[in-house]
Amino acid sequence: MMTQLSRFYASSIGKKAVVAVTGAGLLAFVFAHMTGNLLIYLGPDAINAYGRFLHELGHGTAIWFARLGLLAMFGLHIVATVQLTRQNRAARPRGYALDGCQRTTSAARFMIVSGLTVLAFVIYHLMHFTLGVGNDYRTAEEYFTMLDGERVHNIHQMVVDGFSVWPVSVFYILAMFLLCWHLMHGFSSVFQTLGAQTHGTRRIVRYAGYGFAAVILIGNTSIPLAVLFGLVS
Amino acid sequence: MSETLNLILKVWRQQGPADVGRFEEIDAKGIPVDASFLEMLDIINERLIENGADPVAFDHDCREGICGTCSLVINGMPHGPKQTTTCQLHMRSFRDGDVIWIEPFRANAFPVIKDLTVDRTAFDRIIAAGGYVSVRTGAAPDANSMPVPKEQADDAFDAATCIGCGACVAACPNASAMLFAAAKIGHLDSLPQGKPETRRRVLAMVRTMDAEGFGNCTNHYECEAACPKEISADWITRMNRLHNKAATIEAVR
Ligand code: HEM
Ligand code: FES
Numbered sequence: 001m002m003t004q005l006s007r008f009y010a011s012s013i014g015k016k017a018v019v020a021v022t023g024a025g026l027l028a029f030v031f032a033h034m035t036g037n038l039l040i041y042l043g044p045d046a047i048n049a050y051g052r053f054l055h056e057l058g059h060g061t062a063i064w065f066a067r068l069g070l071l072a073m074f075g076l077h078i079v080a081t082v083q084l085t086r087q088n089r090a091a092r093p094r095g096y097a098l099d100g101c102q103r104t105t106s107a108a109r110f111m112i113v114s115g116l117t118v119l120a121f122v123i124y125h126l127m128h129f130t131l132g133v134g135n136d137y138r139t140a141e142e143y144f145t146m147l148d149g150e151r152v153h154n155i156h157q158m159v160v161d162g163f164s165v166w167p168v169s170v171f172y173i174l175a176m177f178l179l180c181w182h183l184m185h186g187f188s189s190v191f192q193t194l195g196a197q198t199h200g201t202r203r204i205v206r207y208a209g210y211g212f213a214a215v216i217l218i219g220n221t222s223i224p225l226a227v228l229f230g231l232v233s
Numbered sequence: 234m235s236e237t238l239n240l241i242l243k244v245w246r247q248q249g250p251a252d253v254g255r256f257e258e259i260d261a262k263g264i265p266v267d268a269s270f271l272e273m274l275d276i277i278n279e280r281l282i283e284n285g286a287d288p289v290a291f292d293h294d295c296r297e298g299i300c301g302t303c304s305l306v307i308n309g310m311p312h313g314p315k316q317t318t319t320c321q322l323h324m325r326s327f328r329d330g331d332v333i334w335i336e337p338f339r340a341n342a343f344p345v346i347k348d349l350t351v352d353r354t355a356f357d358r359i360i361a362a363g364g365y366v367s368v369r370t371g372a373a374p375d376a377n378s379m380p381v382p383k384e385q386a387d388d389a390f391d392a393a394t395c396i397g398c399g400a401c402v403a404a405c406p407n408a409s410a411m412l413f414a415a416a417k418i419g420h421l422d423s424l425p426q427g428k429p430e431t432r433r434r435v436l437a438m439v440r441t442m443d444a445e446g447f448g449n450c451t452n453h454y455e456c457e458a459a460c461p462k463e464i465s466a467d468w469i470t471r472m473n474r475l476h477n478k479a480a481t482i483e484a485v486r
Contacts, residue, residue, distance in 0.1 A: 004484035011439055012409075012449040013476045084449050088407035091341050091448030097243065097256065097334045100309025104406065104453035111451065189452045192466075195474025199467045 012087075015080045020193035022077035023186050027212070029070060030179070034219040040232055044156035048147050051155045078119065085112045107185040114182035121175035128162060137161040160227055169224035176220045180213040187212050237263045238329045242277070244289055245336045247345050254345065256334075259289075270313060270322040271296060271303060290348040296320040298461065301396030304403070305349055306336040311400035311459045318398065318461045338399050340408035342446045353399050355445040356413060360397075362441035363434035364417045366426045385423050392420035394462040404459030407448030412456035414442050415472035416464050422475060432479035439476050 008014035036054075039047040054063055107114070127133040132143075135158060145154040163169045187209030191197040197205045226232045240261040247254030259281075264273050271293050278288035294302035298321040307313035313322045327333065335349065343351040381389075393416075401412035418435050421427025427434075450469060457466040 001484060004480070008480045008484065010443075011476070011480070012411075012443050012447075013439055013473055014480060016449060016451075016473070017477055084451070088409075088448040088451065091408035091446060092339055092406070093341055094339055096306055096309045096336055096339060098309035100306070100311075100404075101406065101453075101455055102310070102458040104455055108451065108453050109406065185452070192452045192470055193450075193473055195470050195472075195477065197470055199465065202467070 009080075012084075015084055016193045018076055018080045019084065020190045022073040022080070024190045024194075025069075025073045026077065027183070027187060027190070029073075030183075030216055031212075034216055037223055038219055040156065040159060040223055041226075044145070044154070045147060047155050047159075048145065048152050052147065052150070052152045055153075074122070078115070081112065081115060105185060107181050108189075111182060111185060114178045117175065117178040118182060121171075121178070124171070125175075128168075129158065132158070135162055137164075159223070160233055163224040163227035166228060169228050172224050173221045176217055180217040183213040183216060184210055236266045238266060238324060238327060238331070240264060240327065240330070241332045243332065243334045244348070246289070246348055247337075249347055250344050264324055266323070266325040268324045269296070270305070270307070270319050270324065273324055290346070290350045292350050293320060299396060301398035304338050304351065304353075304398060304400075306334075306338060306403055308334050311338065311403035312398075312461055316459070316461060316463065318396075321461075338403035340399075340402050340447065342408065342410070343399060343402065351399075353397075355447070356397050356399065356410070358445065359410065359414055359438050359441045360417065363430070363437040364421070366421060367430060368426075379425055381425060385425075389420050389423035392416045392423065392464065392468055395420070395460075395464050396462060398461065400459045400461060401456035401464075402447060404455040405448065405450070406453055406455060407451060409450045409456075410442050410445070410447040411450040411469050411472065412460065412464060412466060414438050415466075415468035418472050418475065419468040422471070431475060432482060435472065435475045435479050436483065439472075 009018065036047075036050055039050050057063065058065075101109075128135055138157075138161070143154050143158055144151050145157070146152075163172070188197075188202075188206045191205045192202075223232070238261075242259040242261050243256045244259055245254060246257045259277060261273065261277055264276060268276065271291070274289060274291055281288045292302050292304050294300045296303075298318045301318075303312075303319040305312065305319045307319070307322070312319045313326065315322050315326055337343075337345050337349045337351045338353075340351075342355045343353055345351050395413065395416035397413060399410075399413070402408050402410050405411075418431070418438055421434065422431045452466075454466050456469075457464060
């Protein structure tokens with residue numbers, strides 16, 4: 001069983017399947033994360049209660065399972081894509097004098113660039129909002145608030161303070177463009193790689209991917225923009 | 234006298250596998266528009282030979298678009314700007330004064346032999362790994378003793394039109410041979426004669442393909458755009474599905 005698993009991973013299609021399955025998991029996470037973020041528009045209590053819900057789910061164990069699962073998916077995705085990219089470059093040591101590509105997209109060609117930018121962004125984002133590094137615009141105590149008589153993290157305040165610094169917002173917005181560029185190719189790739197599309201559905205899957213990327217882009221970038229323009233405060 | 238073209242060719246010259254290679258500029262004057270691309274190279278070579286120079290080595294055989302021997306990347310496109318084989322490409326596809334870049338198919342798995350000729354025996358080894366059906370010897374079976382539904386026969390024929398030229402590898406930004414392997418696997422998987430061996434075949438052919446040093450498909454779809462036989466990347470979708478199923482069954486049984 002172990003030998004077969006490593007043989008599967010050693011094959012081109014096996015590695016691609018790992019990229020696709022982890023990529024699909026990350027797609028689901030990105031969507032869920034965005035819907036959670038949008039609670040900011042319902043006022044401080046909604047998003048703070050959502051934060052408390054996530055932290056208390058399963059007596060605080062659920063969030064750790066989720067974090068470990070995400071870390072594993074992210075790690076596998078990155079290791080497999082970096083290996084694939086290196087193999088692909090080695091397979092064509094010298095390129096052509098003229099670029100005769102007819103069908104591919106820039107999104108498909110720069111997957112490793114957009115992906116690694118997303119990696120840099122994720123590290124920054126975790127330090128910024130999960131660990132709170134450099135996000136001390138107030139005393140630690142002021143990032144707690146009362147909700148239904150309970151002391152909870154004031155996520156709303158943290159987000160508003162964080163995005164009020166315009167260079168931070170600009171970086172977030174740029175990162176979302178890169179992520180969505182990645183998804184423009186990534187979403188439909190999952191279906192092709194896993195053999196889950198047909199001649200008749202290939203186009204639909206491609207445009208569904210563009211739609212998905214647009215939803216994520218609009219949903220997520222709206223938040224720093226709303227803070228910068230004072231619509232959320 | 235038919236219309237002629239004056240062209241400038243930038244041709245890849247490489248003495249042998251060990252040579253680094255370089256582009257050489259060749260003046261191609263008075264090329265008839267009715268000449269095929271290979272006939273244009275014949276004319277160039279006759280002139281080179283007359284001048285005592287080394288002719289440009291290039292592959293060709295049937296010159297009627299069915300054998301898959303001709304190759305060349307012309308202005309960055311395998312078999313040139315038309316979706317056909319180089320032998321079926323004609324000089325009327327070019328304009329007077331054009332600069333034409335002519336290179337070999339470039340892939341680690343297709344080492345250059347000389348100039349524009351490359352060694353494509355990696356494809357033969359992929360076929361040898363599983364691109365066949367095992368049958369008992371003996372008298373030929375009666376015609377129609379094994380019924381094949383029309384749709385499956387059509388599918389199999391679509392895939393079987395692959396002439397194994399290698400344009401898919403040349404076109405793929407990753408030099409992947411997935412379209413070739415997928416066409417061969419899909420062709421036999423579509424037929425009742427080939428189906429029983431699909432699992433063994435797909436694993437063996439994919440493993441050989443990987444071992445030959447081809448790249449991995451990242452879904453650019455350049456292969457199907459370049460394929461002179463218009464083989465669809467839908468075959469790759471199907472091969473991915475067949476491979477993952479076969480690998481799973483191999484792992485759990
Ligand atoms: C950490 C940084 C990341 C890197 C380095 C990375 C890299 C890559 C690369 C190189 C591919 C190429 C495969 C191809 O061209 O088909 C890919 C595919 C993909 N990525 Fe990422 N990625 C990263 C993060 C993400 C994230 C956060 C998501 C999710 C939202 C994601 C979703 C996908 C999807 C869905 C695919 C397509 C899978 C397939 O090819 O079938 N990636 N990734
Ligand atoms: S020479 Fe046979 S296909 Fe071109």
